[in-house]
Amino acid sequence: MKLLLKTIILAAVTISCGNSSIKNEEEIVIEQDPVITKEETSIELNNEQTKQSIEDIEECIFDLKTQTDDFIKRIPEFSNYKWDDKAKTGIILLKNNEQLLLKRGGCDHFEISGKWIQQRTGHALEEIPYWFEQCRWISKRILSEIDYASLEKMIQDKSFEVDITNNRLYINFSNHDYIEWYLAVDMDDETHKNNVVIETGYYLN
Numbered sequence: 393m394k395l396l397l398k399t400i401i402l403a404a405v406t407i408s409c410g411n412s413s414i415k416n417e418e419e420i421v422i423e424q425d426p427v428i429t430k431e432e433t434s435i436e437l438n439n440e441q442t443k444q445s446i447e448d449i450e451e452c453i454f455d456l457k458t459q460t461d462d463f464i465k466r467i468p469e470f471s472n473y474k475w476d477d478k479a480k481t482g483i484i485l486l487k488n489n490e491q492l493l494l495k496r497g498g499c500d501h502f503e504i505s506g507k508w509i510q511q512r513t514g515h516a517l518e519e520i521p522y523w524f525e526q527c528r529w530i531s532k533r534i535l536s537e538i539d540y541a542s543l544e545k546m547i548q549d550k551s552f553e554v555d556i557t558n559n560r561l562y563i564n565f566s567n568h569d570y571i572e573w574y575l576a577v578d579m580d581d582e583t584h585k586n587n588v589v590i591e592t593g594y595y596l597n
Contacts, residue, residue, distance in 0.1 A: 452499040453597065459497035467533055494534055501571065505593025506530035512588050517561040517577060520554065527575045527592045542568055570594040
């Protein structure tokens, strides 16, 4: 009788422990973070960048999608050029390793300009008529006939102010409908130490 009772008690304890173990196993659930691969991370980053680019475009006053290199294509002498669509700038290699950068576009301010990086010629910044000739050469290739005529009139009427400071000439034109119309000549450009940088153009909004 005692042996039977011990057997029953031992069986009950075994079953109880087994149920407890099963119950504990059911209750313990370890949640693991999903494994993110490099490919998934790259896709997420690209999606965020694309989303940001779209948002930037939508926030622009001027439509960036319509700002193309068509204005350079119409200039036969500049058929060999590279177009930077992000900067809306055409890069033309001229003789003597000189460069001409032509820009037409912008987000909040629309810009039409040309930057001529040329070799030093020995001309002083005070030689204003000479720099106007350089300005004409650039402007004739990027401006409309109406704008170019306006430039000529401003030069002839002396509708401009001249400032020469720190080895740099800046001419601010007046009597026009744009935010700013300028001619800048820099003989101490940080990027082009051995060149003179001539830039002219205007902004509108």
